[in-house]
Amino acid sequence: MRLGIEYNVSKFESKGSRELPDPESTPPSVAESANGVPEFRPDFTADAKALTVRPFLKQVADDVIEEWEAGVSQGEPKVTHEKIREAVEVYWVRLQVSLANFIGGSS
16 A cells, blocks of 8 residues: 555555556655555665665554554464564565566566
């Protein structure tokens, strides 16, 4: 949702297109965002520790933690905020690997 793109996530609604935004583009304001949230334009080829990526990953982790505490965690094993943050970073690394394979396979 914070990318301004549409993707399937259980119990979450996201509006927008299915295309990843250009990392060089300027994100729309909250009022202009299809989802009414601050959007980001991370470079998916950048490392999770990159200064351009950190704010995006922090916000995604904060979003997950907020929903987790609001009831998504019901009936699930206990999970710490640190584990959620680690999981977001692991997912980022997997996206990087998938993107590298996609780009490498298309040349």
